[in-house]
Amino acid sequence: MGESKPESMKLWERGRKLGAGGYGFVSLAHPLAGHPLFLPDSSLQVVMAVKSAKYATSSSLLRERYLFKKFSDCPHIIRYLGCDCTYEEDERFRNIFMQYAAGGSLHDRIKSAASRGTRISEIEARDVTECVLHGLRFIHSMGYVHCDIKTDNILFVKGKAKIGDLGATIKVGKYPGKIIGTRNYMAPESFQSGDYSSKADIWGLGCCLFEMITGVKKWRHMKEDEIHKIIERSRMSDKAQLFWRKCMVEDPEQRWDADMLLQHPFIVDHPPPSTTAKQVSKIMPASSNVEEA
Structure with missing residues (x-):
């Protein structure tokens, strides 16, 4: 999933917030119909983690995205799933999607x-x-x-x-x-x-x-x-x-x-x-x- 135009981003919905830091914040993300990770059977639905930052201050997210992609062949590192940009409450955000660690830290x-x-x-x-x-x-x-x-x-x-x-x-x-x-x-x-x-x-x-x-x-x-x-x-x-x-x-x-x-x-x-x-x-x-x- 590459970076997409904001107007096309109705393919996932943001869930509860998992944490925050200087980079921005992390939330759960649920794929919707049309998303490549969406599964028709809701009992099997994929949940992702999404790290988000305001677009103007999202350079650290771009760098982290680069590293997740670079290390994507290693099964011992959280998997990168894609990125996009969205408009939420009149603010533009950059988002990177990652494998959700349901077992916590x-x-x-x-x-x-x-x-x-x-x-x-x-x-x-x-x-x-x-x-x-x-x-x-x-x-x-x-x-x-x-x-x-x-x-x-x-x-x-x-x-x-x-x-x-x-x-x-x-x-x-x-x-x-x-x-x-x-x-x-x-x-x-x-x-x-x-x-x-x-x-x-x-x-x-x-x-x-x-x-x-x-x-x-x-x-x-x-x-x-x-x-x-x-x-x-x-x-x-x-x-x-x-x-x-x-x-x-x-x-x-x-x-x-x-x-x-x-x-x-x-x-x-x-x-x-x-x-x-x-x-x-x-x-x-x-x-x-x-x-x-």
Whole structure:
């Protein structure tokens, strides 16, 4: 679906708002008759996510559209579905359509688990981490850095984790010294000097993994013995700990990349077939240190 004339845009209707930011806002979108994604059987109807911005200030959407199209071959990144322009309440908008993540975000899952006094199981944390690593490997192979890997930007489609929101994604070395991203997930070299290589995304992924397994987000300024106590309470496995520490190496040159991490025992050593679903999905009780994302 390419960019169409405003007067032809009666092919979809805007649903409830999902979120907003400096770029504009995101809503649900429902295809109508005549739209290529419309299905006559309403019980099978497709729902899309649409990111919209006022036309005059929509350059960031054009850039994000370019990146979604560029990364469209990767199944671990939210899929781009098209774009158009519309007039709504006498205002012109540019819209880009994306695959809707009905499963919500990783942030939502962590928060929901905390509200029940539980945490995400290590098995699920590993599966999420593996999916994100595949997505990052693809992005990095194209010469880009996502720059904002965090729990809000890891989305679930049919139970599988996908990378979303390419608004901060840059070509490696394009904006030296510029601070991009979310501080709690930023690599030391990024918030200290605005240095962004592919290794910056790996740090962010490590932060997400720690948050999934321990339920703790703000740990960066804790002493090592405090961090060790959190890990002990969470019963994080040795493999998970070793993997996490490979992500959190201060020197980006020594930090592992996505290819190396995909070969780590935490990722490749799956539980034996005899392990029951109940054992695999068991979630340990959360400690009093659990923080909302």
